[in-house]
Amino acid sequence: MPSSRLAASLLAAGVALLPLAGETRSALAAGFDHGTLTPRQDAILSGVLSETRQLVRESATPVSVFDLDATLFDAGGRHKQIMAEYARSHKDRFPGMLAKVLAWETDRLPYEVSETFDELGIQDPADRKDAKDFWYKRFFSNDYLHYDTPIAGAAAFVKALDRAGSVIVYLTGRNDAQLRSGTLRVLEANGFPVDPAKHALVMNPSKAMRDSAFKGSAAVRTQIEALGKVVALFDNEPGNVNELQRSFPDALTVFLDTNHSPKAPQVDAGIPWIKNFRWSWLTGPLAARPR
Numbered sequence: 022m023p024s025s026r027l028a029a030s031l032l033a034a035g036v037a038l039l040p041l042a043g044e045t046r047s048a049l050a051a052g053f054d055h056g057t058l059t060p061r062q063d064a065i066l067s068g069v070l071s072e073t074r075q076l077v078r079e080s081a082t083p084v085s086v087f088d089l090d091a092t093l094f095d096a097g098g099r100h101k102q103i104m105a106e107y108a109r110s111h112k113d114r115f116p117g118m119l120a121k122v123l124a125w126e127t128d129r130l131p132y133e134v135s136e137t138f139d140e141l142g143i144q145d146p147a148d149r150k151d152a153k154d155f156w157y158k159r160f161f162s163n164d165y166l167h168y169d170t171p172i173a174g175a176a177a178f179v180k181a182l183d184r185a186g187s188v189i190v191y192l193t194g195r196n197d198a199q200l201r202s203g204t205l206r207v208l209e210a211n212g213f214p215v216d217p218a219k220h221a222l223v224m225n226p227s228k229a230m231r232d233s234a235f236k237g238s239a240a241v242r243t244q245i246e247a248l249g250k251v252v253a254l255f256d257n258e259p260g261n262v263n264e265l266q267r268s269f270p271d272a273l274t275v276f277l278d279t280n281h282s283p284k285a286p287q288v289d290a291g292i293p294w295i296k297n298f299r300w301s302w303l304t305g306p307l308a309a310r311p312r
């Protein structure tokens with residue numbers, strides 16, 4: 022259980038930090054913007070913003086940390102674009118494929134693109150390998166990142182933290198040498214604050230290091246703690262939130278229930294779940310609340 026002032030205040034307000042029945046279902050059935058805003062999600066996001074403002078009043082430097090893929094961005098658009106290109110370039114072999122791909126809802130796709138191959142009629146092992154190679158070359162390319170779309174409310178929430186005086190850390194398993202330029206370009210194009218004098222993009226320096234090992238490393242902890250007081254960390258991978266919770270026990274680690282790898286562990290108890298970044302200060306009856 023996180024020991025932060027924020028977690029304590031959420032619990033005192035009656036915000037259960039455990040998933041509720043029905044909220045543990047796969048994101049494939051949930052979508053990233055289809056769930057209505059729950060009071061609990063609202064309390065968690067509003068609480069992060071309130072704690073950020075309180076730290077600024079105390080002359081501390083608040084920090085919030087965000088993963089990118091399936092946390093701030095839905096990478097389904099990238100899958101869809103790449104498989105549409107595959108379908109167009111293989112239309113003689115797979116004549117019905119393009120229509121199926123164009124009908125995809127990007128936030129309902131499985132985590133692994135190969136899980137779509139049966140639906141698309143890609144059955145032969147040689148075809149499956151060819152399609153996976155085609156996909157791989159493009160998915161991890163700066164030229165395709167702009168097909169991602171922000172998760173609902175994400176840009177507004179991160180901008181609100183920026184305006185409140187928070188340092189924003191984008192902590193991603195994307196490879197540094199390969200994807201830094203495109204990542205910065207797409208963050209900026211979607212309205213996320215990227216001023217290098219205030220914020221940081223922390224990327225995996227090694228293709229060999231697992232995402233959770235990188236994010237849970239002492240080097241990452243030291244780098245982030247040097248920036249200020251960590252308020253909250255957001256990630257969609259159970260293995261990552263569990264590591265982050267252990268690395269930053271005084272902060273609030275939040276699990277994004279969007280999409281994650283198929284063999285992931287359970288999310289540790291005490292880590293709250295949210296569906297996206299919609300919160301009522303932006304969109305609801307509390308929008309006019311004084312700041």
Ligand SMILES: [Mg+2]
Binds near residue numbers: 088091092
């Ligand atoms: Mg992710």
